[in-house]
Structures are given as structure tokens and as C-alpha cells.
Amino acid sequence: xxxxxxxxxxxxxxxxxxxxxxxxxxxxxxxxxxxxxxxxxxxxxxxxxxxxxxxxxxxxxxxxxxxxxxxxxxxxxxxxxxxxxxxxxxxxxxxxxxxxxxxxxxxxxxxxxxxxxxxxxxxxxxxxxxxxxxxxxxxxxxxxxxxxxxxxxxxxxxxxxxxxxxxxxxxxxxxxxxxxxxxxxxxxxxxxxxxxxxxxxxxxxxxxxxxxxxxxxxxxxxxxxxxxxxxxxxxxxxxxxxxxxxxxxxxxxxxxxxxxxxxxxxxxxxxxxxxxxxxxxxxxxxxxxxxxxxxxxxxxxxxxxxxxxxxxxxxxxxxxxxxxxxxxxxxxxxxxxxxxxxxxxxxxxxxxxxxxxxxxxxxxxxxxxxxxxxxxxxxxxxxxxxxxxxxxxxxxxxxxxxxxxxxxxxxxxxxxxxxxxxxxxxxxxxxxxxxxxxxxxxxxxxxxxxxxxxxxxxxxxxxxxxxxxxxxxxxxxxxx
Amino acid sequence: xxxxxxxxxxxxxxxxxxxxxxxxxxxxxxxxxxxxxxxxxxxxxxxxxxxxxxxxxxxxxxxxxxxxxxxxxxxxxxxxxxxxxxxxxxxxxxxxxxxxxxxxxxxxxxxxxxxxxxxxxxxxxxxxxxxxxxxxxxxxxxxxxxxxxxxxxxxxxxxxxxxxxxxxxxxxxxxxxxxxxxxxxxxxxxxxxxxxxxxxxxxxxxxxxxxxxxxxxxxxxxxxxxxxxxxxxxxxxxxxxxxxxxxxxxxxxxxxxxxxxxxxxxxxxxxxxxxxxxxxxxxxxxxxxxxxxxxxxxxxxxxxxxxxxxxxxxxxxxxxxxxxxxxxxxxxxxxxxxxxxxxxxxxxxxxxxxxxxxxxxxxxxxxxxxxxxxxxxxxxxxxxxxxxxxxxxxxxxxxxxxxxxxxxxxxxxxxxxxxxxxxxxxxxxxxxxxxxxxxxxxxxxxxxxxxxxxxxxxxxxxxxxxxxxxxxxxxxxxxx
Numbered sequence: 018x019x020x021x022x023x024x025x026x027x028x029x030x031x032x033x034x035x036x037x038x039x040x041x042x043x044x045x046x047x048x049x050x051x052x053x054x055x056x057x058x059x060x061x062x063x064x065x066x067x068x069x070x071x072x073x074x075x076x077x078x079x080x081x082x083x084x085x086x087x088x089x090x091x092x093x094x095x096x097x098x099x100x101x102x103x104x105x106x107x108x109x110x111x112x113x114x115x116x117x118x119x120x121x122x123x124x125x126x127x128x129x130x131x132x133x134x135x136x137x138x139x140x141x142x143x144x145x146x147x148x149x150x151x152x153x154x155x156x157x158x159x160x161x162x163x164x165x166x167x168x169x170x171x172x173x174x175x176x177x178x179x180x181x182x183x184x185x186x187x188x189x190x191x192x193x194x195x196x197x198x199x200x201x202x203x204x205x206x207x208x209x210x211x212x213x214x215x216x217x218x219x220x221x222x223x224x225x226x227x228x229x230x231x232x233x234x235x236x237x238x239x240x241x242x243x244x245x246x247x248x249x250x251x252x253x254x255x256x257x258x259x260x261x262x263x264x265x266x267x268x269x270x271x272x273x274x275x276x277x278x279x280x281x282x283x284x285x286x287x288x289x290x291x292x293x294x295x296x297x298x299x300x301x302x303x304x305x306x307x308x309x310x311x312x313x314x315x316x317x318x319x320x321x322x323x324x325x326x327x328x329x330x331x332x333x334x335x336x337x338x339x340x341x342x343x344x345x346x347x348x349x350x351x352x353x354x355x356x357x358x359x360x361x362x363x364x365x366x367x368x369x370x371x372x373x374x375x376x377x378x379x380x381x382x383x384x385x386x387x388x389x390x391x392x393x394x395x396x397x398x399x400x401x402x403x404x405x406x407x408x409x410x411x412x413x414x415x416x417x418x419x420x421x422x423x424x425x426x427x428x429x430x431x432x433x434x435x436x437x438x439x440x441x442x443x444x445x446x447x448x449x450x451x452x453x454x455x456x457x458x459x460x461x462x463x464x465x466x467x468x469x470x471x472x473x474x475x476x477x478x479x480x481x482x483x484x485x486x487x488x489x490x491x492x493x494x495x496x497x
Numbered sequence: 498x499x500x501x502x503x504x505x506x507x508x509x510x511x512x513x514x515x516x517x518x519x520x521x522x523x524x525x526x527x528x529x530x531x532x533x534x535x536x537x538x539x540x541x542x543x544x545x546x547x548x549x550x551x552x553x554x555x556x557x558x559x560x561x562x563x564x565x566x567x568x569x570x571x572x573x574x575x576x577x578x579x580x581x582x583x584x585x586x587x588x589x590x591x592x593x594x595x596x597x598x599x600x601x602x603x604x605x606x607x608x609x610x611x612x613x614x615x616x617x618x619x620x621x622x623x624x625x626x627x628x629x630x631x632x633x634x635x636x637x638x639x640x641x642x643x644x645x646x647x648x649x650x651x652x653x654x655x656x657x658x659x660x661x662x663x664x665x666x667x668x669x670x671x672x673x674x675x676x677x678x679x680x681x682x683x684x685x686x687x688x689x690x691x692x693x694x695x696x697x698x699x700x701x702x703x704x705x706x707x708x709x710x711x712x713x714x715x716x717x718x719x720x721x722x723x724x725x726x727x728x729x730x731x732x733x734x735x736x737x738x739x740x741x742x743x744x745x746x747x748x749x750x751x752x753x754x755x756x757x758x759x760x761x762x763x764x765x766x767x768x769x770x771x772x773x774x775x776x777x778x779x780x781x782x783x784x785x786x787x788x789x790x791x792x793x794x795x796x797x798x799x800x801x802x803x804x805x806x807x808x809x810x811x812x813x814x815x816x817x818x819x820x821x822x823x824x825x826x827x828x829x830x831x832x833x834x835x836x837x838x839x840x841x842x843x844x845x846x847x848x849x850x851x852x853x854x855x856x857x858x859x860x861x862x863x864x865x866x867x868x869x870x871x872x873x874x875x876x877x878x879x880x881x882x883x884x885x886x887x888x889x890x891x892x893x894x895x896x897x898x899x900x901x902x903x904x905x906x907x908x909x910x911x912x913x914x915x916x917x918x919x920x921x922x923x924x925x926x927x928x929x930x931x932x933x934x935x936x937x938x939x940x941x942x943x944x945x946x947x948x949x950x951x952x953x954x955x956x957x958x959x960x961x962x963x964x965x966x967x968x969x970x971x972x973x974x975x976x977x
Contacts, residue, residue, distance in 0.1 A: 052684050053643045065641040099634035099642075107630050108588065114630075115643065148633030150587050150594075154579035156628070156658065157674065161545040162579075163533045163595065178636065179659045194637065204532050 020268035022331035023223070023251040025135060027420050029089040030363075030409055031370035032082055035339050036092055036116055037067055037101045039373050039391050040074030046117065053115070059392075062385040067101050070390075072112070072121040076128045085402075086409030089135040091225055091255075091370060093339050095122065098146065102339065102388070104139075104227065105146035105194055109212045126220050135222035137253055142209045143231040144188065144195040147177045152196045166202045189231065200234035210244050217245050223253025225275070225333070229265065230258060238270040255333045259301035266324045273332040276367060277302040278323075280336050282316035283361050284344060286433065287450050288354035296342035296382055304347065310450070314428035317435075321366075321423060330420055332367030336375070339388055343372065343381040350380070353491040356404055357448050360472070360493040363408040364437065364446045366423050376405040411472055415497060417442040432457050432488065436466075443467055444497040447475065449488035457486040471495040500748035502811035503703070503731040505615060507900050509569040510843075510889055511850035512562055515819050516572055516596055517547055517581045519853050519871050520554030526597065533595070538870040547581050548870050552592070552601035556608045565882075566889035569615040571705055571735075571850060573819055575602065578626060582819065582868070584619075584707065585626035585674055589692045606700050615702035617733055622689045623711040624668065624675040627657045632676045646682045669711065680714035690724050697725050703733030705755070705813075709745065710738060718750040735813045739781035746804045753812040756847060757782040758803075760816050762796035763841050764824055766913065767930050768834035776822035776862050784827065790930070794908035797915075801846075801903060810900055812847030816855070819868055823852065823861040830860070833971040836884055837928050840952075840973040843888040844917065844926045846903050856885040891952055895977060897922040912937050912968065916946075923947055924977040927955065929968035937966040951977040 041058065045051055055069035062068070072095070082090070094103035097111040112122040129136050145152055151164040156177055169187035176182035177193055184193040198205050213224060224245065229238060238256075245252050256265050258274040265271045284292065284304035292305045308316065321329060336344040336358050348354035355375070362369045373379075374391050378398030381387035412418045421439035428434070431451035437444045445466060449455045459466065461484045468479050475494035478485040488494055521538065525531055535549035542548070552575070562570070574583035577591040592602040609616050625632055631644040636657055649667035656662035657673060664673040678685050693704060704725065709718060718736075725732050736745050738754040745751045764772065764784035772785045788796065801809060816824040816838050828834035835855070842849045853859075854871050858878030861867035892898045901919035908914075911931035917924045925946060929935045939946065941964045948959050955974035958965040968974055 050684070052646075052682075055643060056641065063641065065638040067638075067641070067643050069643075097630055099630065099637040105637070107633060108591075111588075111590075146633075146637075148628045148630065148636070150577055150579065150628065153587060153626075153628030157579040157585070157626075158545040158547075161536065161543065161547070163535060163547050163549075166532075176658075178657060202532075204530070 018268055020325045020327040022272040022327050023253050025222075025251060026089075026253050026272065026368050027330040029135060029368040030087055030412065031089045031091050031137075031333065031368055032085075032087040033091045033335070033338060033370050033372045034075060034093070035070075035102070035373060035388050036072065036075070036095055037070045037103075038062070038388050039070050040078045041069045042071055042073035042077060042117075044073065046073060046121070050115070058390040062101075062388045062390075064385055065101070067115060068390050069115060071115060072117045072125045076121075076125050079128055079132055079134065082134065083132050085376065085406055086413055087371070088133055089137065089222070089368065090129065091137045091333070092139060094139040094141055094227075099148060100146075100194075101385075104141050105148075106141050107146050107148050108150070110215065123219075130220070135253075136220075137223040137225055137255070138216060138221050139227060140213065140224045141227040142198070142212075143228045144197045147194055147196060149196070167199055167205050168196050169199050189228065197231070200232050200237055206234065206237065206240070210240060213241060213245050214248055217248045217252055222249075222251075223255065226254065226256045226271070229256040229271070238265065242270055253331070255331075261323060263323055266328045268325065268328070273328060273367065275338065276320075276332040276334045278320045279317075279332070279334045279362075279365060279367070280304065280341075282308055282313050282320075283358050284336065284347060284354075286310070286313040287357035287361065287448070288344070288348035288351065289431075289450060291349045291351050291354055292347055293349050296347045300341055300383075302341070310428035310431055310433040313433055314425045318425065326366075329366045333370050334362055334365050334367045335370040335372065336362055337372050337387065338370075339372070339384060341387060342383050343375060343379065343387050345375070345378060346380045346382050346387075352378070352398070352401065355401065357450060357491065357493055359404060360408060360446065360448065360495075363412050364418050364444070364495065366420070366437075369412070371405065377402050407472060411495060415442065415444055415471075417444050417497075427457055427459055429457075430455070434459065434486070442497075444471070444495060447473075447486050447488055447494040447496075449475075449490065449492055452490050454490050455488045457488060459484040459486065467496045469497055471497045498748055500805045500807040502752040502807050503733050505702075505731060506569075506733050506752065506848050507810040509615060509848040510567055510892065511569045511571050511617075511813065511848050512565075512567040513571045513815070513818060513850050513852045514555060514573070515550075515582070515853060515868050516552065516555070516575055516593075517550045517583075518542070518868050519550050520558045521549045522551055522553035522557060522597075524553065526553055526601070530595070542581075542865040542868045542870075544865055545581070547595060549595060550870075551595060552597045552605045556601075556605050559608055559612055559614065562614065563612050565856065565886055566893055567851070568613055569617065569702070569848065570609065571617045571813070572619060574619040574621055574707075579628060580626075580674075581865075584621050585628075586621050587626050587628045588630070590695065603699075610700070615733075616700075617703040617705055617735070618696060618701050619707060620693065620704045621707040622678070622692075623708045624677045627674055627676060629676070647679055647685050648676050649679050669708065677711070680712050680717055686714065686717065686720070690720060693721055693725050694728055697728045697732055702729075702731075703735065706734065706736045706751070709736040709751070718745065722750055733811070735811075741803060743803055746808045748805065748808070753808060753847065755818065756800075756812040756814045758800045759797075759812070759814045759842075759845060759847070760784065760821075762788055762793050762800075763838050764816065764827060764834075766790070766793035767837035767841065767928070768824070768828035768831065769911075769930060771829045771831050771834055772827055773829050776827045780821055780863075782821070790908035790911055790913040793913055794905045798905065809846045813850050814842055814845050814847045815850040815852065816842055817852050817867065818850075819852070819864060821867065822863050823855060823859065823867050825855070825858060826860045826862050826867075832858070832878070832881065835881065837930060837971065837973055839884065840888060840926065840928060840975075843892050844898050844924075844975065846900070846917075849892070851885065857882050887952060891975060895922065895924055895951075897924050897977075907937055907939055909937075910935070914939065914966070922977075924951070924975060925964075927953075927966050927968055927974040927976075929955075929970065929972055932970050934970050935968045937968060939964040939966065947976045949977055951975040
């Protein structure tokens, strides 16, 4: 079959927002919320406290995002939920009141679209919360509830809060706060499909799907795709799959996945043995041990071999997220690691996604620490921000960086070079992850390779039939 | 001050619908609900089971209600709630999915208004449910919840379901399913006011307020009235107050109350010692012991002396409700008791309210038994239905029965007579509650009293200066 993924995604640069932590408006629209008290914005995040970021606040920062070159936002969940990360959905049709409710979201969507910024929401359809109406009805009415078959009840009585008794229902990750839907029930299936349709009709540009591998009902994600694309053929569907995702990337389900298979080797190569293992172990990706260039090339070649090129161009590439420690912290605070990884992120096929705050040097360990409040401007790392701005602009200027073919052309020691090629346009990207300056010689038959430095402190010399790159320690270079 | 109550209420005949039990559509509009299984419609009601009545079904019965002469409906709660009576509100902005959701309600409101039928909803603002979002957030986040002050937390941890531990929050009637709002919190107050405004703007014609005496915040119901009436000055506000309601009927709060002070003596007079005490004791009204006519007159005169006449005309008069046994059952199945009580109901100042099914002879003990499924036509008591139809038509024909002055003119033994007088129009209503035929002589100076029999098997003879009524045993008579 001919696989089709949304064209806009191939040209998108995403910004991932954790809504409670990005921006809190000072101009409250709702009388209702005027007296709500939050935990201190700058304090270390806790599992249960809210910092009060909201969507009105995001609207106020859209100019910042536009200036940065962002043209798509992926929001972690925004629906009504009694958790600061909002993965415990209480109501799929209501934007959380702390975020400003449906009114604020409508305003945000309009304001984003006016700036040509797409908006993708997080759909948590494997499980709901124990306060979710249909589950709550079972808690209240027991075996007489009409919604009994919506969940996986294993015995009676249910014990939603008292941990001394068995929960007696299936829940995600053995967390009784998160009862799992029974997707085999056609009503549940229809319920979820209608939610997906509703928000696509409301104008969102796609769905990021939380733990979709847990949904095992036959044909579920195929139907999901069909019904979403029937409304908007260019809607983006991206699944949270950390590993080999071929099962879901056959063109009938997702357009792409959160590309932790890119993140892991990229961190392992650029941060190398700086990686602080305590921040990455016990996670579903492996950005360690350190990789040499040859190993990095192998990992990338393998990744690029997994899926159709149309899928590759629609992957959601990332270095970190709300589910990981931040790359800066993983790298022990080493800024060059972040810079090199960011260069690789912004020159790779697929849509780069920048986790809010990474661009200004926000640190963060494993969650909840990686969900700190976005810092005030006085605390921004200006050089990191400039690097992001430059690399984003570079990507926007050069279509080859977005949809051009990718080919490794050099891998030795800690130096790695690849080309992106789109018809006549060719760019070369080189990274020296080592702590010593390096010289790289590339065979350059004819006029194939560019010689103009578009980014980076390195230098290039052209000679008969080859190119000589001089790469300072821990630096990257883009030629075009 | 000049008290004003809605004019339409003075001319209204209400029908009280318990939505789960009145009418279930056979033409399901929602794919979602097609496989929901309900308890048998005809089986005895249970505390936790649903019978699946819905608002689409009510629409299908609007012609029946119009034919009966109904021009207003009071719905017990319709908002999303995990209880068959729906007094445990889970979401004040969402009509329950089993009822057809907001879509069905919109259709119902339009269809009712097209038939000049008003719609009054039940507002449960004293307490919410333990699944209600803002309370649920406290269950999930404990002392870090931003909504802590929305309820009355008395200690930690909370125990919403495990009855072996103290609940540690204030709840209605010590029922931990029903956490009480903290109305002293200005946010809570605003939240409730906005709900009230929202549904009035959506077109409902009024609010019946559940247990409003429990809401003790200063000026709460005054503000409620101001904000509701600012949107629709003719919106009806009727409180659930079972006893002396002067505190709330001063013209600044409610237009009327559920008039159990009318129900109690009316049942005690018409059913007399037939009243089955087990169905009425432990309730907040006293339809026993049996009353003679003089005692009935005293109770009614006292009631009519309590409030301004403008209030009297806007009372919600009733014989029974979802909170009581049905009058037929209270009277031990004696139909004449129901007929006499219904005659008094439909000739009294204030809006009569007929509890669904009473008009066709549906029996029912204390709840949940008084909430049985509305019976199929084959089980209707045709004579009782005809009586309702006739008396309703009579009330609609004679304005004096609606807004004319009320005056007792005779009370002796078990015979009671009163007049309703509006300018030139005078009607006389006589009831003989005794088991023997009775003759009643009324002094009739000049031409004041009517002589034409409008209703009932009794006879009238006019003589010089007085009127002689012949009243068969257990019968009523209306002259006009």
C-alpha cells in the first residue's frame, strides 16, 4: 500500500508543553479561579501540587514561540483531570478549569492557527481516572451499574482508595487511580472514537496517543485512524511507542511515534560517558552506554531501516520529554552535549520536538523534576536559546533538512557526518563529539558536496576529489 | 416591599417527572447506549438500579401531557450523576448520558416550549457527589489540592468509600456519597451562581432547589434570585422547604416552596384514618392523624396566613413526590381519597403539581418504591385519569380557581366548603369526606353564590337566602 502521512508534519517544528508548568496568565478571565492558591512556581515540582499554568498564559507566549520558529505544539493532556500531569482523565470533553476551560482552549486554538501554529492534543484512551463518570457509577452502584462492562472488573467489592484491600479491577501499571477501559466493549470503542472525532471537528490538528500498545482490541487503532482522517485527512496521529514500532507504523494506524529510538543513541553519542545513569535507568529507552560514531551510525541506519520513508518524515523526534529526565541534566549539566544533540535533532528527518524549557537551559531529573516551572527570562541561557533559534531557522530555510534523503557519509572515533539531499540541494552535517579537535576527510566526487559553512565553528577546505573538515572539540558543523 | 412572583406559575399545572422512570424511548439516538442493560421496567425499584427512562422518551410523551392539560414540568435532577435519582451531581453542565445528554435536553426544551410547556430543573447545590471533579481532586491530591476550601474537610485522610474509617468531611445527612459544599467560599458561591445563570440562559424556566435550608451562607439565596431574575425576570424559583417557609418567602429569595403544608392536612382530611402510618412517619410532613373539616379549615387558614398572596399564588402544591409515598398507597389504595385530595389540589391557589403516574393510579410506598416505572396504558386507571383531565380542564377554564381569593365558607363534621372569587366570577368547592351522604346549608346573601354544577355527583338547591348542597358519601362538588 501507498503510505500517506500529513505533509505539514514533515515541515513542522514542535514544542511540547506541559500545561501546568509553562505559563500562568496574570490576567485571570474567570472570577471563579481568582482565589485558587498554587504551589510556588519556582519550587521543586511535587507529585500532587499544581503550579497553575494555563492556556491563557500559553496564548501570551505564542509570540515567543513564533519568534523561536515553532509551528506546532504538542500539549500533554489538557482535559479535566485531578492530577497536575492530567493523565487521569475525569472528562474527555472538558478542558481543565485550572487551564481556563473550553473557552481558553478555543481562544488558544484560534490564536495558534492565526500564527500558522498547529495544535496536537494528548489522548489518554487506555485508562481513565477513578473519578471518571462511568467508572464512578460502578463505584456507586456496584453490580447494578449499567456501565459495568466499560471496565475490567475482577471481583467485589471494588476498593478504589483503600490500598489494604485488592482493587478488584484492571488498572494501568497497577495504579488503582487509573482504571483500564474494556476496549472489547463496542460502546467503549464508540465512546472513544466519538471523543477523537469531536476534538478533530473542533479544529485540533492531531492526537498524540498515550500508551497505545496497551489497547489490544482488534482493529482499534485502524478504526481510530479511519474516523479521524475522514474528518481531517491531514490530522496527525502519533503514538507513544518507545521501541520498535513497526506493528503500528504500517500506514493503517499511526503516522509516527515519539521517537525515543532517535533520542537514545543521540544522547549516548553526544553526551557519551557524561550520561548520569541514575536519570535514565529504569526508563523504556537506553541512552547509555556511550556510543562511538560507528555505533551511532549503526543505530541510526537501523532506525531508518525500520519504517517507510513517509513514516520517517512524520516521526516525532525528541531528546527528552515529561517522561524522562532532561537531556541537560542527563548530561551532567554539560551544555555542549545538549548543543550537539540539538543539532542532530534539528537536522534529522521527521519533526523535531523541543520540550518546553530545553531551549533556555531548564534542568530536570526524572519526573516530576523534569516538569519544573518555565523560568523567568533572567534565568534563561541566552546562548542555548540562540542556538535553538539558529538551528530552527536553518531547518526552515533548507527543505533538504526536512524532507531530503539522509545518508551517513563518515563515522569514525567520535566524528559522525551525514548528508541530507533533496534534488540539487545537499547539506552536510558533521559532529565531533570528542574532546579533541578533529579533522575529517570526505571523498567528494565532482561537485556533489557543499562547502559553505551554514552553522558551527568548524572550517572546510576543498581539494581535488575530497573535502577536509576541521572540527573543534565538541562542535558541530553544517555545510550547504 | 412589593413582592413579585412569575405570572405564568399562577396559571401553571405542573407534572413532576422522575426521569429514570417516566418514559424510555425505543428509538435510540445514540449508538453509544445501544447495549446498555437496565433493570426491568416493571420490577420493584431498587436503590441502585436504573430503568433507563430518558429525555427522548419524555419528548414522545409531550402530547400525552398536553392532552392532560399540563403546561409545566418539574424534573427531578437530570445532570450527570451516578445514582438513579441523580441527586449526586457529578457534572452540573452535562445532562446525564443515560438521559440522552445535552442534545436530548435541548430537543426536549424546544419541543416543550413549542407546546407552551415550561421546564423547571432541580438544582442540587448544597452538596455534590464524591466523584464531582473538585471533590475528586481533593481525594487525589489531598492537602495539595487547589480546591481544598470548596468542601468542609475535618481531618486526614479522607475516607470516601471505606466506612470503617471516619469520612473526615461534612456530608449531607451523614451520607459520605454527598460531600457538602463550603458555601462560605466565594469561589464556590460564584461557581453555583454561574451554573444557575448558564441553564437559565439556555432557556429553562426555573429552578427547584434541593434542601436549600442547608445552605447557610449569608445572602446566598438573595444573590441567587438576583442573578437568575436578571436574566429572566419570570424565572421560577421554588425551594424544597417542608415546613414554615417564611424565612425564605420574603420576596427576596424564593417565589414559592414545595407545599407539603398543603399536602399534609389535605391527605389527613380526605384519607382520614385510612392513612397507613408506616408510609408517612419519619418523613418531614404529617398527613396524620385524621382531620375533621374544622381542623382542616384551621390548617388551611393558617397556611394561607403565613405568606403574601403573591407567594401563595406561586406555591408548588402537591400531594406526594419522589420523597414521599404516593397518596394512593398512603390511603391504603382508597381511590376516593385520591379523588378528593386531587379536587382540593386542583382548586387551591398556587400551581398544582402532579407526580408522574398519580393520574393513572400508580401506587408506591416510601422511596424507592414511589419511583416505579410509569405503567403501560393497559394498566392505567381510566377513571382516575378522566378525573385529572376534567379537573385540570376546569382549572384552566376558570381563572378564579387559579388566582381568585380563597375563603372557607363551611366546615363541619367531614364536610368542607370554600369559595374562589375573582371579581364577578365565584366558584364553590365542596367536599364530603365522610362515608355517609351529607347535606350542607350555606347562607347565600343575594346572588353571590353560583348554582351550576361544574363537577361532581352532588346536587344543589337554591332557596331564599341560602343554598342547599346534597353531597353523596366521599364526593366533591364544584359550582360555578
